Amino acid sequence: MDATAASARRRIEIYRADVANGGLDNCPIRSVVQNISGKWSALLLMALAEQPYRFGELRRLVPDISQRMLTQTLRDLQRDGYVQREVFPTKPPSVEYSLTDLGRSMYDSIQHLFNWAENNHASVRAARAHFDATES
Numbered sequence: 001m002d003a004t005a006a007s008a009r010r011r012i013e014i015y016r017a018d019v020a021n022g023g024l025d026n027c028p029i030r031s032v033v034q035n036i037s038g039k040w041s042a043l044l045l046m047a048l049a050e051q052p053y054r055f056g057e058l059r060r061l062v063p064d065i066s067q068r069m070l071t072q073t074l075r076d077l078q079r080d081g082y083v084q085r086e087v088f089p090t091k092p093p094s095v096e097y098s099l100t101d102l103g104r105s106m107y108d109s110i111q112h113l114f115n116w117a118e119n120n121h122a123s124v125r126a127a128r129a130h131f132d133a134t135e136s
Helices: 003-020 028-036 039-050 055-061 067-079 101-135
Strands: 083-088 094-099
Touching (some): 039 067
Antiparallel strands (some): 083 094
């Protein structure tokens, strides 16, 4: 077994022990990654990495997200410390969302995964089609 596999195996063993001793919240991988790997989170993080947006602008930017899901996803990202919500005292009040320092540092890390996904999307789709055709 090479060093990378041994390191991964050891980390998984540690995470399994953490989970056994206190539940899934003790697993750093699951606890942190679950909210940033969601369907809508990735798109919202990409948008907010470019610039701050108001709620309505985000809703127009991602037209297939429901208002309820946008609200919930932004709350989850805010709760985890990735997104900041700022209310401006206008009539009516306007709200703007932006990445925090923690959100920017996290985005810097997952940006590579997003780029990989864009570059390999066709290959993944072809692999799925091949798998589905042979599984029938």
